[in-house]
Structures are given as C-alpha cells and as structure tokens.
Amino acid sequence: MPDRVPALENLAVEPPAGTREITYVEAVREALRQALAVDRRVFLIGEDIGVYGGAFGATAGLLQDFGEERVIDTPISEAGIAGACIGAALTGMRPVGEIQFMDFVTLSMEQLVLQAAKIRFMFGGKASVPMVLRMPGGSGTGAAAQHSESLENWFVHVPGLKVVMPSTPYDVKGLLLASILDDNPVIFVEHKLLYKTKGPVPEAMYTVPLGRARVAREGRDLTIVATSLMVNRALEAAARLAQDGIEAEVVDPRTLNPLDDAALVASVKKTGRALVVHEAVKTGGFGGEVVSRIVESEAFDYLEAPVRRLAGLDIPIPYNRNLEYHAVPQADTIAAEARKLARGEV
Amino acid sequence: MTQIKPTQPGPAGAPFPAAWGPDGAREKLARMLLIRAFEEKAEELFALGRVHGTMHLSIGQEATAVGAASALRRGDYLLNHHRGHGHCLAWFDSDVDAMMAEFMGKETGYCRGRGGSMHIANVDANNLGANGIVAGGVPIAVGVGLSIKLRQTGQVCLVGFGDGAANEGAFHESLNMASIWDLPVIYLCENNQYAMSMPVSKAFNIERISDRAAAYGLPGVTVDGNDLVAVYTAVAEAAARARAGQGPTLIEAQTYRWRGHSKSDKQAYRTRDEVKEWQQRDPIVRFAAALGLSDGELEALRAEAQARIAQAVAFAEASPEPAVASIAEGVYA
Numbered sequence: 001m002p003d004r005v006p007a008l009e010n011l012a013v014e015p016p017a018g019t020r021e022i023t024y025v026e027a028v029r030e031a032l033r034q035a036l037a038v039d040r041r042v043f044l045i046g047e048d049i050g051v052y053g054g055a056f057g058a059t060a061g062l063l064q065d066f067g068e069e070r071v072i073d074t075p076i077s078e079a080g081i082a083g084a085c086i087g088a089a090l091t092g093m094r095p096v097g098e099i100q101f102m103d104f105v106t107l108s109m110e111q112l113v114l115q116a117a118k119i120r121f122m123f124g125g126k127a128s129v130p131m132v133l134r135m136p137g138g139s140g141t142g143a144a145a146q147h148s149e150s151l152e153n154w155f156v157h158v159p160g161l162k163v164v165m166p167s168t169p170y171d172v173k174g175l176l177l178a179s180i181l182d183d184n185p186v187i188f189v190e191h192k193l194l195y196k197t198k199g200p201v202p203e204a205m206y207t208v209p210l211g212r213a214r215v216a217r218e219g220r221d222l223t224i225v226a227t228s229l230m231v232n233r234a235l236e237a238a239a240r241l242a243q244d245g246i247e248a249e250v251v252d253p254r255t256l257n258p259l260d261d262a263a264l265v266a267s268v269k270k271t272g273r274a275l276v277v278h279e280a281v282k283t284g285g286f287g288g289e290v291v292s293r294i295v296e297s298e299a300f301d302y303l304e305a306p307v308r309r310l311a312g313l314d315i316p317i318p319y320n321r322n323l324e325y326h327a328v329p330q331a332d333t334i335a336a337e338a339r340k341l342a343r344g345e346v
Numbered sequence: 347m348t349q350i351k352p353t354q355p356g357p358a359g360a361p362f363p364a365a366w367g368p369d370g371a372r373e374k375l376a377r378m379l380l381i382r383a384f385e386e387k388a389e390e391l392f393a394l395g396r397v398h399g400t401m402h403l404s405i406g407q408e409a410t411a412v413g414a415a416s417a418l419r420r421g422d423y424l425l426n427h428h429r430g431h432g433h434c435l436a437w438f439d440s441d442v443d444a445m446m447a448e449f450m451g452k453e454t455g456y457c458r459g460r461g462g463s464m465h466i467a468n469v470d471a472n473n474l475g476a477n478g479i480v481a482g483g484v485p486i487a488v489g490v491g492l493s494i495k496l497r498q499t500g501q502v503c504l505v506g507f508g509d510g511a512a513n514e515g516a517f518h519e520s521l522n523m524a525s526i527w528d529l530p531v532i533y534l535c536e537n538n539q540y541a542m543s544m545p546v547s548k549a550f551n552i553e554r555i556s557d558r559a560a561a562y563g564l565p566g567v568t569v570d571g572n573d574l575v576a577v578y579t580a581v582a583e584a585a586a587r588a589r590a591g592q593g594p595t596l597i598e599a600q601t602y603r604w605r606g607h608s609k610s611d612k613q614a615y616r617t618r619d620e621v622k623e624w625q626q627r628d629p630i631v632r633f634a635a636a637l638g639l640s641d642g643e644l645e646a647l648r649a650e651a652q653a654r655i656a657q658a659v660a661f662a663e664a665s666p667e668p669a670v671a672s673i674a675e676g677v678y679a
Contacts, residue, residue: 077522090489091423115477124456127474130679
C-alpha cells in the first residue's frame with residue numbers, strides 16, 4: 001500500500017458549487033465514498049454503519065461497495081471505537097469513526113481527551129493521529145436529554161483536537177475530505193436536522209480548508225456569528241430583518257478550532273455590532289470564546305453596542321415538543337434579539 | 347469471595363530456549379540488570395532532588411518486560427503502561443541515553459522532555475508509548491491490531507497493563523473487539539498484586555485474571571512473571587497464534603513491585619515480610635542461577651549495567667533543557 005495517495009492530495013479548494021443539489025447526508029456519504037475509493041488507508045468504523053447504513057443513513061450502501069474490512073460494524077463500545085481510530089491512525093491508517101449520537105461521545109472521552117489529543121505532544125511531536133470522529137449533535141427531533149446534546153465546546157477546550165461544525169451540504173463534503181487529509185484528530189460535528197437540507201455540491205472531490213470562516217450573507221448593520229444549524233436559522237432571521245431595513249451579516253466559522261479570528265474581526269469592524277448564536281447551552285459555551293476574541297481585538301474600538309449571545313437555555317433538552325422548541329434559539333428569537341441590537345435597545 | 351491465587355515458582359526446566367545460545371541468554375540477563383540499574387538510579391536521582399515530578403518503578407518485574415520483548419520481532423508494536431521503564435528498555439533499538447534524558451526532562455530525550463517517565467515512546471521502533479491512564483493503551487491496541495490486519499503486514503501488537511487496568515471498562519471493550527475480529531494483539535496483564543493500594547485479593551472475585559479471557563472467547567494463561575523463560579514462552583505462543591490469524595491472547599504474568607506505587611507511597615497496605623518474601627523470588631537472581639553464574643559473575647554484570655547507567659546520566663545532565671520558545675511545538679501536526 002502506498003504511503004501517500006496522490007488522488008487525495010492537490011484537491012480543488014472551495015471550487016464553485018455548480019448546480020447539482022444533494023442533501024447534507026448525501027454529501028457526507030459522497031465524501032466518505034470517494035475517500036474510500038481512492039485511499040486504501042481510509043476505513044470506516046462505528047455502530048450500525050454497515051447493513052443498517054448508520055442511524056441517520058450517512059453510510060448507507062458503503063458496506064456493499066467496500067466490504068466488511070473497510071466498513072466495520074462495532075459492538076456498543078464507544079471507548080473501543082475511539083481507541084480503534086487512535087491505534088490505526090498511529091500506525092499509518094486514516095480511520096473515520098462514527099459516534100451514533102454526539103451524546104455517546106461521553107463514553108469515549110478518556111481516549112479522545114487524554115490519548116488522541118495529547119499523544120503527539122507527549123511524544124515530542126514524533127507521532128501523529130490522523131483520525132476523524134463524526135457525530136451528529138443537536139436537538140429538534142424529540143429525542144430528549146440524552147440524544148440531543150451539543151457538546152462541541154468541550155473539545156474546543158482541548159489542545160490537540162480540531163473541531164469542525166459544517167452547516168451546508170457544500171461545506172460538509174469539503175470539510176470532511178479536508179479532515180480526512182488532516183494529520184490531526186478531528187472532531188466532526190454534524191447536525192441531525194441538517195441531514196435533509198439540500199444545497200449545491202460539486203461531484204468531484206474538493207476541500208474546504210479547516211480554519212476558514214464563510215460569510216453566509218453580507219450586511220452592514222450587525223454581524224451574526226452562528227454555528228451549524230443556527231446558520232440556517234440566522235439566515236432566516238436575516239431575511240425577516242431585511243424586511244425592516246436591517247441588513248445582518250451572517251458569519252459561519254465552520255471550524256471552531258482552528259478559529260478564523262480575522263474573518264470575525266473584519267465583519268465586526270464593518271458592522272460595529274455582534275450577536276453570537278449557538279444551540280449549545282450558553283454557560284461555558286463557544287459564544288463566550290467568540291465574544292472574547294472580538295473584544296480582545298481591534299474590533300473593540302468599532303463596537304457601538306455590547307456584544308450579545310443567544311444560546312441554548314442552561315437546561316437539559318426537554319422531551320415535550322413545545323418545551324424543546326423553546327430550549328434553543330429559533331429564527332424568531334434570533335430576529336428579535338438582532339433587531340434590538342441593531343436599534344440600540346440593548 | 348474467590349481470591350486471586352498466586353502462582354508458585356515452577357519446576358526447573360531447561361534454563362533457556364536453545365535458540366538463544368549462552369550469549370543470547372546472558373544478554374537477556376544483562377538487559378534485566380540494565381533496567382534494574384536504571385530504576386535504582388532513577389530512585390536515587392529523586393531522593394537527591396535532581397528530578398522533578400513522579401515515577402513508578404518496576405523493580406522486581408524485570409523478567410516480564412524482557413521475557414515479552416524477547417519473544418517478538420523488530421517491527422512489532424508495543425503499547426505500554428505507566429510503570430513502563432522496563433518495557434521501554436527491553437524493546438527493540440532502545441537507547442538508554444534517550445531514556446535517561448527523557449526521565450530528566452531534556453531536549454535529547456525520546457519525547458524532547460515533554461513526556462517524562464509516564465509517557466516515554468520510541469515511535470521509530472514502533473514503541474507507541476507508555477501511558478499515564480490505567481488501561482489507556484488497551485483500546486488503542488484494537489486500532490493497532492486492525493491496522494495490521496488491513497495492511498496485512500504480519501506484525502503483532504503487545505499491550506502491557508496492570509491488574510488495576512483489568513477492572514476498567516475499556517479493558518472489556520478492547521478484549522471483545524480484538525476477539526470478534528481475530529486481531530493480532532497480545533494482552534499482557536502484569537499482575538503485580540496491587541493497584542496502588544488495592545490488593546488483587548479484594549479487587550477480583552475470581553482465581554485468575556486470565557479467567558476473564560473466556561468471557562471474550564480468547565485463550566487466557568497465567569504464568570510466573572518472575573520467570574523470564576515462562577513469560578517468553580507464553581508470549582511466543584501468543585505471537586504465533588496472532589501471526590497465524592488466530593487472534594488475541596490474554597496473558598497474566600504474576601509478579602510483584604518491590605517499591606511503592608509512586609514516590610509518595612507509605613505502603614501501609616502491605617507488610618515488610620510480604621515484600622521480603624517476594625524479594626526472595628528476584629527474577630534476576632533466579633535467571634542468573636539458572637544460567638549457572640557465580641555471585642562474582644553476576645556482580646560483574648551488575649557493575650557493567652550500573653556503569654552504563656552512569657554514562658546515561660552524564661549524557662542527560664550534559665544535554666540542553668528544552669527551549670521555552672519551543673513550548674507549543676507538537677500540539678498540532
């Protein structure tokens with residue numbers, strides 16, 4: 001087996017999206033299929049990813065095409081899945097693991113935080129752990145408190161890990177391929193409610209570089225920094241605000257670590273106002289980090305109002321549909337908060 | 347409650363496998379002496395306040411490390427535990443200077459002084475590192491085994507851990523996964539009778555830790571871990587099975603740590619008599635006797651090992667400290 005596979009290198013970087021539309025989950029599957037096809041180092045491992053096709057269908061059909069050796073169904077052993085990825089990555093492979101629900105990554109934490117993240121550093125930079133661990137987070141499916149977590153910020157707090165959180169079909173394909181190519185352990189956070197969303201995606205392989213934010217909508221009156229599903233809701237809110245003459249700029253960091261500070265700062269310097277939106281609970285959430293990066297930068301001098309956060313309530317996700325709806329930001333609450341900020345009411 | 351049964355020294359058989367030859371056998375003795383000398387020096391350096399941090403000494407357990415490595419091939423993989431100086435020094439292409447330099451936190455150490463005693467690795471020799479987390483390396487062995495199987499290289503992965511690790515959940519996930527996929531992994535449980543202060547007699551309700559293998563459908567064997575040849579033989583058999591695609595083996599090597607858990611241990615959980623009794627089973631003295639060495643010959647070899655360690659200390663002391671400007675290197679590739 002060759003050490004380096006040219007097919008997975010020199011990929012186009014953020015090419016034009018084209019006109020073909022597929023869903024987010026199809027884009028995940030296409031990236032996995034293409035990586036498996038061109039690089040013998042890549043294999044998939046996780047619970048029910050084979051015949052079942054993954055709890056959300058991300059790996060449907062891949063077992064048939066690539067066989068049991070490369071699409072590996074595991075027992076219910078999340079520490080084992082993480083360990084399997086680490087050991088394989090340390091010895092020349094490019095594993096892509098799946099944690100069925102992000103909540104279950106709590107059972108893998110020792111392996112991810114104390115092993116995957118630290119091995120390279122502890123060994124003086126002489127080892128690398130090029131693995132990707134995919135996991136769907138987020139609420140909105142009525143799955144209640146143990147199947148709806150948004151735990152991304154735990155991983156942002158661990159040097160040695162990268163954290164990726166794509167919001168569009170285009171980004172999820174390009175970021176997944178970039179993550180597979182990356183020589184570091186990558187926590188790849190998908191969202192259950194995004195799986196069925198559609199968008200244009202090039203058929204050929206390409207990458208979206210880790211650490212580069214995307215301006216999802218341009219505007220002059222305020223900046224909304226949003227992650228994952230909240231990007232869609234922020235865009236919906238921005239459309240409503242536009243009807244009132246408020247032009248919101250929506251910035252999607254796409255990767256939480258490394259974080260594209262420059263893009264955030266540039267946007268806030270332009271608009272003078274910032275609202276940070278995420279689904280995870282507010283206290284200790286990623287929003288605190290974004291706010292700090294903004295106020296510690298030269299953007300501080302451009303601020304015309306306090307930087308605001310809109311995030312999940314500090315509660316577990318409730319089961320009841322209406323309570324669940326009110327537990328996390330929605331387009332209407334984002335619009336309301338943004339309107340107040342733009343009008344100087346906060 | 348059922349209690350773990352200690353092994354008794356086995357009957358004297360052939361002193362060593364014929365393939366080693368007398369010189370090869372002497373080398374293994376010398377390797378055990380080097381480990382002993384390294385750790386005695388480590389202890390001394392701590393006592394003198396010349397080393398920072400903590401350490402976990404494997405004095406008394408040298409036969410397990412040397413016996414296991416002797417049964418494997420260059421190119422095989424090692425995942426090691428926190429009491430792992432012995433395994434590192436016993437492994438292929440080990441460099442005692444780099445070991446001592448790492449122990450003393452120097453830039454010339456295996457891990458550039460970033461890892462220290464608990465995280466020594468020699469990645470170039472497929473020594474994938476010691477681990478500060480009990481059972482931390484055990485799930486990683488599944489991945490190494492999978493990688494070997496996918497790459498079809500005929501290597502094996504030796505994963506060493508202690509009796510304490512056998513009660514971590516990760517141990518069970520790992521053995522099961524390696525078993526269902528017939529992975530080329532050798533699980534070497536170094537039962538040194540205590541998980542810090544918790545004796546195996548209170549931590550298990552079974553007679554042998556190796557009995558747990560049956561639960562996952564793999565062979566389990568218990569050997570006298572202070573008998574270099576017994577460890578060698580068990581690991582060689584496990585390696586042959588693994589290379590033949592027959593999957594993992596769990597080996598319990600019963601041994602004893604002569605020193606405390608770490609440098610702060612007052613050892614209130616055991617008696618001096620118990621320690622003395624185990625010291626009568628010194629794996630080095632036993633193997634030297636099996637080779638027919640006189641006391642004088644053994645002492646000459648011991649002095650040679652100590653001299654080598656003194657050189658390593660001199661190398662480490664002359665080595666530079668890591669530059670503060672390099673503090674963040676190696677976090678990301």
